Amino acid sequence: DRDTDKKRIEELLEENMVLEIAQKQSMNESAHLGWELEQLSKSTDLADSEKSFVFELNECASSRILKLEKDNQSLQTTIQELRDASLTSRESSLKFVELEKENQQLSKKIEKLQNQIEREKQSNQDLETLSEELIKDKEQLQVVMETLKADKDRQIKDLKQENDHL
16 A cells, blocks of 8 residues: 555656646747737737737637646645555554554463463362372271271270189
8 A cells, every 4th residue: 555655646746747847848938929018019019819819819818727726736635645554654654563562471471370370270170189098098997987986996895804714
């Protein structure tokens, strides 16, 4: 788009220069015709038809100048619009680059958070496994305690019987 805009601006500038040259030529022609008109009016008695012809030439040159000035103004406006569009395009590009950087930063933060979540999940799984092992150990210890208690009760009973016997 920028290259196209630049090419279009260059074309418009060239066209503008051509129109300016044509305008200068037209102004020179008009000035020359005016000078010729003065020379003719000073040197001889002109017929009414010659005067009207010169007047028409002057009017034609003036209208041509006005038309060229309007074309020139239109081209200047178009050039300015293209420059504004180019600036807007550059600003949009800069904003896009800033947003892209911000997006990359946010992506890095998301990745860090996802890694942290994975570590937390792993830690939770490890704790859950440890908890299950501890529950199994507790159950085994309870069985051992019950066995020991039963042995103790039996020994106490045996000792009481032996004591009674003695």
